[in-house]
Amino acid sequence: MHYTCIVGEHTYEIRPGANQTVEVNGEPHRVDFQTIDEGVMYSLLIDNHSWQILAERDGDEYRISIDGELYVVSVQDERTRKIQKALNRAAKDTGEFVLKAPMPGLVRGVPAIIGQEVQKGQGLVILEAMKMENELRATRAGVVHDIRVKPGDAVELGQALVVLH
Numbered sequence: 001m002h003y004t005c006i007v008g009e010h011t012y013e014i015r016p017g018a019n020q021t022v023e024v025n026g027e028p029h030r031v032d033f034q035t036i037d038e039g040v041m042y043s044l045l046i047d048n049h050s051w052q053i054l055a056e057r058d059g060d061e062y063r064i065s066i067d068g069e070l071y072v073v074s075v076q077d078e079r080t081r082k083i084q085k086a087l088n089r090a091a092k093d094t095g096e097f098v099l100k101a102p103m104p105g106l107v108r109g110v111p112a113i114i115g116q117e118v119q120k121g122q123g124l125v126i127l128e129a130m131k132m133e134n135e136l137r138a139t140r141a142g143v144v145h146d147i148r149v150k151p152g153d154a155v156e157l158g159q160a161l162v163v164l165h
Contacts, residue, residue, distance in 0.1 A: 004081050006074040059135070083134060096145070099136060099162040105129035107153045112162055116144045124162045125149065138164065 002015040015023040022031045032045040036052070044051045054065040060080070062073045083102045109126035112118065118138045125136045142164030149161050 002078050004076050004078075007071055079132075080134065083136075095165075097140060097142060097164040098160045099124055099138070099164070101127060101155045101157055101159045101161055102136070103127070103129045103134075104156050105134075105154075107149045107151055107155060107161075108133055109151055110147055110149060110162075112144045112147060114144050114147055118142060118144060118164065127155070127161075136161065140164070 002013060005012045005014055013023075013025055017023060017028070020031055022029055029047050030045075032043075034043045035041075036043055040054060040056070042053050042055060044053055051066050056063045060075055062075060064071045064073055105127040106129075107125060108128045110124070111126070112122075112124040118124065119141050120138055122138045123135045124138055124144070127134050127136055144162060145165045146163040147161075148163070149155060149159075155161065
């Protein structure tokens, strides 16, 4: 499995390897990562350079403080990235946008409500597929016009879930 990390305007492809190695954009690095304080403070050693970092997670986003500098890092595994790319292809900036199921699955939650103004990236539907929950997010800002599913519904690939205007 590999990950895509976005820090500001920079994108990094991360591939974990064996024996405490990781490839960053194809370059191998030796890494040691240890928890110091209950999931808040960590010790990070990369190629014999050491840092203490503070990290806070919010969904796919991490806020990381290193030496007083704050970095906002968006992390997606390859499966989530493929889903997001498929959703982005269908997105338009104006007019009607229909969020469709990128895979068959079971609706676990619908945090959106009709009439709600949503921002790009805001969660609309939680879809379980292959024993994993996937948050399907708005690919543009808009107003929720129609919700065509409810928790517990089984959906098919391409089925309309939510309509934005």
